[in-house]
């Protein structure tokens with residue numbers, strides 16, 4: 001579960017200060033898919049990076065899997081992120097010289113898990129997004145949608161409960177995007193909490209909840225009472 005409480009964040013570049021997020025509270029529960037939408041520059045990505053512990057809020061609190069992460073020391077934050085949070089970006093970020101299974105196993109191996117265990121875990125994660133048949137292929141031989149499903153498996157591998165995705169279908173045609181959404185929904189059904197930043201109404205249509213931001217605040221929230 002993700003709980004954001006009154007988070008705010010501003011950026012300063014030179015003399016100019018931008019209040020990117022102005023106090024957002026949002027709880028996303030296990031087994032739900034939340035779409036965060038809104039015009040360019042309204043603060044969606046900033047909100048997602050705070051939810052994932054990639055940058056702290058100036059004010060407000062962030063809880064992931066029952067732990068307040070915005071005040072954790074760096075080493076603990078790093079460990080908590082690796083255990084509980086998976087990230088997916090528009091451009092997949094797969095390592096081209098590694099096979100699909102090696103890509104998915106990489107975070108666990110870097111974390112000290114034995115190769116055998118990490119690979120077994122990777123195969124399970126690939127199965128949960130319907131990509132187990134591609135385990136020995138290389139990213140360049142896959143379509144964009146397939147690569148994104150591998151990236152989803154990597155984010156989820158090891159049972160990470162919170163999947164944060166920034167425009168995961170932004171580079172895909174509608175058929176590939178639909179397959180990525182199928183995979184995301186199957187992770188949600190197996191209990192993951194997913195939060196997606198998107199401009200794509202097709203994603204919003206399949207979300208359990210749509211949060212629309214405007215100028216750093218939540219303007220509309222279909223799940224406000226949930």
Ligand SMILES: Nc1ncnc2c1ncn2[C@@H]1O[C@H](COP(=O)(O)OP(=O)(O)OP(=O)(O)O)[C@@H](O)[C@H]1O
Pocket residue numbers: 011012013018019020038039040041042043044045046047
């Ligand atoms: N590192 C940064 N330094 C300075 N300003 C930033 C930085 N990152 C974002 N901003 C500014 O903060 C505001 C919110 O940006 P953010 O990327 O969160 O919006 P967004 O809704 O995700 O936009 P998009 O849909 O275009 O990705 C914008 O005005 C942006 O220019």
